[in-house]
Amino acid sequence: xxxxxxxxxxxxxxxxxxxxxxxxxxxxxxxxxxxxxxxxxxxxxxxxxxxxxxxxxxxxxxxxxxxxxxxxxxxxxxxxxxxxxxxxxxxxxxxxxxxxxxxxxxxxxxxxxxxxxxxxxxxxxxxxxxxxxxxxxxxxxxxx
Amino acid sequence: xxxxxxxxxxxxxxxxxxxxxxxxxxxxxxxxxxxxxxxxxxxxxxxxxxxxxxxxxxxxxxxxxxxxxxxxxxxxxxxxxxxxxxxxxxxxxxxxxxxxxxxxxxxxxxxxxxxxxxxxxxxxxxxxxxxxxxxxxxxxxxxx
DNA sequence: TCTGAATATTTCATGTTGTCAAGCAAGCGG
DNA sequence: CCGCTTGCTTGACAACATGAAATATTCAGA
Numbered sequence: 001x002x003x004x005x006x007x008x009x010x011x012x013x014x015x016x017x018x019x020x021x022x023x024x025x026x027x028x029x030x031x032x033x034x035x036x037x038x039x040x041x042x043x044x045x046x047x048x049x050x051x052x053x054x055x056x057x058x059x060x061x062x063x064x065x066x067x068x069x070x071x072x073x074x075x076x077x078x079x080x081x082x083x084x085x086x087x088x089x090x091x092x093x094x095x096x097x098x099x100x101x102x103x104x105x106x107x108x109x110x111x112x113x114x115x116x117x118x119x120x121x122x123x124x125x126x127x128x129x130x131x132x133x134x135x136x137x138x139x140x141x142x143x144x
Numbered sequence: 145x146x147x148x149x150x151x152x153x154x155x156x157x158x159x160x161x162x163x164x165x166x167x168x169x170x171x172x173x174x175x176x177x178x179x180x181x182x183x184x185x186x187x188x189x190x191x192x193x194x195x196x197x198x199x200x201x202x203x204x205x206x207x208x209x210x211x212x213x214x215x216x217x218x219x220x221x222x223x224x225x226x227x228x229x230x231x232x233x234x235x236x237x238x239x240x241x242x243x244x245x246x247x248x249x250x251x252x253x254x255x256x257x258x259x260x261x262x263x264x265x266x267x268x269x270x271x272x273x274x275x276x277x278x279x280x281x282x283x284x285x286x287x288x
Numbered sequence: 289t290c291t292g293a294a295t296a297t298t299t300c301a302t303g304t305t306g307t308c309a310a311g312c313a314a315g316c317g318g
Numbered sequence: 319c320c321g322c323t324t325g326c327t328t329g330a331c332a333a334c335a336t337g338a339a340a341t342a343t344t345c346a347g348a
Contacts, residue, residue, distance in 0.1 A: 009269065009272050009273060009276065010264055010272060012276055013264060013272055013275055013276050013279065014257075014264070016276060016279040016280060016283060017164065017168060017279070018168070019279075019283045020161065020164070020165070020279060020282065020283060021164070021165045021168045021169060023283070024161060024162070024165045025165060025169065026207060038332095038333065038334080040333080040334065040335095041333090054296075054297095055296070055297060055298095056295085056296060056297080063170060064334085064335065064336085065335070065336055065337075066296075066297065066298090067297080067298070067299080067300095067335085067336075067337080067338095068334065068335050068336075069297095070297070070298055070299085071333080071334075071335090072333085072334080075333080090295090090296085090343080090344075091296095091342080091343060091344085092295065092296040092297070092342065092343045092344070093295095093296060093297085093343095094296080094297070113158075119281075119282040119283070119284065120154055120157060120158070120282065122281050122282060122284075123278065123281065123282070125153065127278060128153050128154060128157055129153060130274060130278065131157055131275075131278045132153065132156055132157050132160060134267065134271060134274065134275045134278075135157065135160040135161065135163075135164060136160060137263075137266050137267065138164065138263040138264065138266060138267070139160055139163045139164060139167070139263070140263065140266075182303095182304065182305080183305095184304075184305065184306095185304090198325075198326095199325070199326060199327095200324085200325060200326080208305085208306065208307085209306070209307060209308075210325075210326065210327090211306090211307080211308080211309095211326080211327070211328080211329095212305065212306055212307075213326090214326070214327055214328085215304075215305075215306090216304085216305080219304080234314080234315075234324095234325085235313080235314060235315085236313065236314045236315070236324065236325045236326070237314095237324095237325065237326085238325080238326070
């Protein structure tokens with residue numbers, strides 16, 4: 001493998017990615033907190049704002065146990081941001097869907113996620129295209 | 145501001161960064177778990193492997209309350225990975241330093257953090273340099 | 289059709305992380 | 319010496335996370 005662990009260039013890129021991750025994560029939590037949400041609640045609400053989902057699919061997306069999702073959706077439901085509705089095609093399943101208020105909160109949350117937008121302003125359109133292409137190749141064709 | 149929220153290029157880059165963050169975070173937790181550590185414990189151990197630090201400085205680095213650090217260091221200390229030693233120059237301060245075993249664990253942890261190394265193999269040296277330069281400018285001159 | 293395995297969700301017990309308020313010990317400026 | 323600040327810990331509490339067990343439903347096969 002050409003990419004040795006001790007290659008200084010690679011190490012610096014890894015380090016930089018670590019910085020980006022730390023910063024993004026922190027700002028995400030902060031944006032969530034401004035709407036009185038925890039990070040986990042914000043992630044679930046964002047997911048559901050794209051599409052209502054059964055509990056187990058939320059767990060798969062979050063890569064956590066379904067029993068954990070129960071509590072998070074409980075808290076979102078208690079705040080009127082999310083509703084559980086039965087799935088007509090399978091009575092075992094409960095679909096979680098955002099309420100009108102939940103959708104509004106999700107939209108405001110999206111707007112306050114300035115992280116990558118602001119530092120991206122440093123880059124020209126051409127540079128952003130370059131960055132996009134490099135990131136695309138790094139991330140690969142993962143479909144989560 | 146030229147970088148409108150609805151600019152599709154910027155949106156895609158933000159989305160990609162989100163993917164990178166999710167993946168990095170997940171792999172970090174997983175690498176930590178392979179050494180029976182939580183993510184927070186791994187982060188503290190990594191910090192201390194660079195340099196012993198007083199509790200309050202760990203809290204600053206982790207951006208959390210000092211009272212939280214007490215518990216994390218307690219658990220690392222209970223496993224013999226970290227020691228608290230008094231600071232001779234200020235008897236209020238306790239320095240947390242890795243033990244020999246803690247240093248070894250930190251090194252193994254570092255080795256298993258393949259994340260950015262592996263997808264980075266997709267990129268040529270020139271491309272990695274380009275990526276490094278773009279990321280540097282995004283991250284800015286933050287000294288944490 | 290009946291039975292048994294598999295699936296979807298919840299509940300419970302437990303541990304870690306996080307906050308905040310309060311407390312204690314040690315430094316520091318008057 | 320006194321009072322203020324600083325560094326750390328403790329205690330109470332909430333959220334998140336896991337794993338095991340309980341419940342309800344579906345589904346495949348005898």
